[in-house]
Amino acid sequence: MPRLTYLFVLACVLAVLTAGPASAKPGEAHFTPTETSYRYDGDHGIFTGDAVYGPENKLFWSLRLSEYVRSLVQGPMSCGATVEGKRGYGDHHPSIPADYQWHSVIPNLQLDTQYRLVASCAFTATNGHTTAPGRVDYSVEFTLHSS
Amino acid sequence: MTSRGTIWRWSPTKGTGVIRSDSGELVWFHFSAFDNAAFGDVAEGLPVDVDIDHTPQGDFQCRASRICLSSPASWQS
Numbered sequence: 144m145p146r147l148t149y150l151f152v153l154a155c156v157l158a159v160l161t162a163g164p165a166s167a168k169p170g171e172a173h174f175t176p177t178e179t180s181y182r183y184d185g186d187h188g189i190f191t192g193d194a195v196y197g198p199e200n201k202l203f204w205s206l207r208l209s210e211y212v213r214s215l216v217q218g219p220m221s222c223g224a225t226v227e228g229k230r231g232y233g234d235h236h237p238s239i240p241a242d243y244q245w246h247s248v249i250p251n252l253q254l255d256t257q258y259r260l261v262a263s264c265a266f267t268a269t270n271g272h273t274t275a276p277g278r279v280d281y282s283v284e285f286t287l288h289s290s
Numbered sequence: 291m292t293s294r295g296t297i298w299r300w301s302p303t304k305g306t307g308v309i310r311s312d313s314g315e316l317v318w319f320h321f322s323a324f325d326n327a328a329f330g331d332v333a334e335g336l337p338v339d340v341d342i343d344h345t346p347q348g349d350f351q352c353r354a355s356r357i358c359l360s361s362p363a364s365w366q367s
Contacts, residue, residue: 203305205320
């Protein structure tokens with residue numbers, strides 16, 4: 144029986160950034176106190192980031208898979224996220240539906256420091272006839288600038 | 291379709307909340323759904339216009355795809 148292997152990479156360079164700070168590039172989010180929102184709307188999903196400045200600088204982010212990718216997911220997904228450059232942050236969900244709006248908060252961010260959020264979901268992929276392990280990876284570099 | 295409602299619950303630590311629509315529907319939302327609000331603008335009791343996505347989210351049967359803070363005056367029309 145033939146086996147299919149799906150590896151879906153939410154490569155920022157492949158999709159269209161529909162909104163966000165003027166200086167933003169796909170896969171790269173630059174927040175300032177006056178430009179606090181980032182949105183990446185691509186073929187494989189929608190990523191949002193909202194920086195909140197204050198005594199504790201935070202990034203609220205969310206990720207939704209596109210309808211196309213969701214159609215390939217069979218059953219629940221196991222998702223996890225970490226941030227390169229920041230110890231102690233992690234967000235893990237052992238079983239969430241494909242249409243779930245994954246959301247999390249990264250607290251205590253240093254200003255003018257570049258971080259990299261790495262998020263991935265593992266699932267069983269199907270084409271309607273056969274199944275195989277599938278995965279979606281997403282990463283975005285982000286910085287909360289002081290001005 | 292846009293519905294009118296009120297922010298019923300808001301958790302600034304999570305950036306999520308619940309809108310109660312005028313028809314009584316409870317709509318989960320993430321802050322990113324707001325069109326015209328700064329984080330500090332969001333508060334329980336505020337009137338909103340909300341586009342509802344009938345996709346379940348956790349314990350809720352639907353979620354907001356787009357939210358606009360609306361002024362109470364605009365509700366008179």
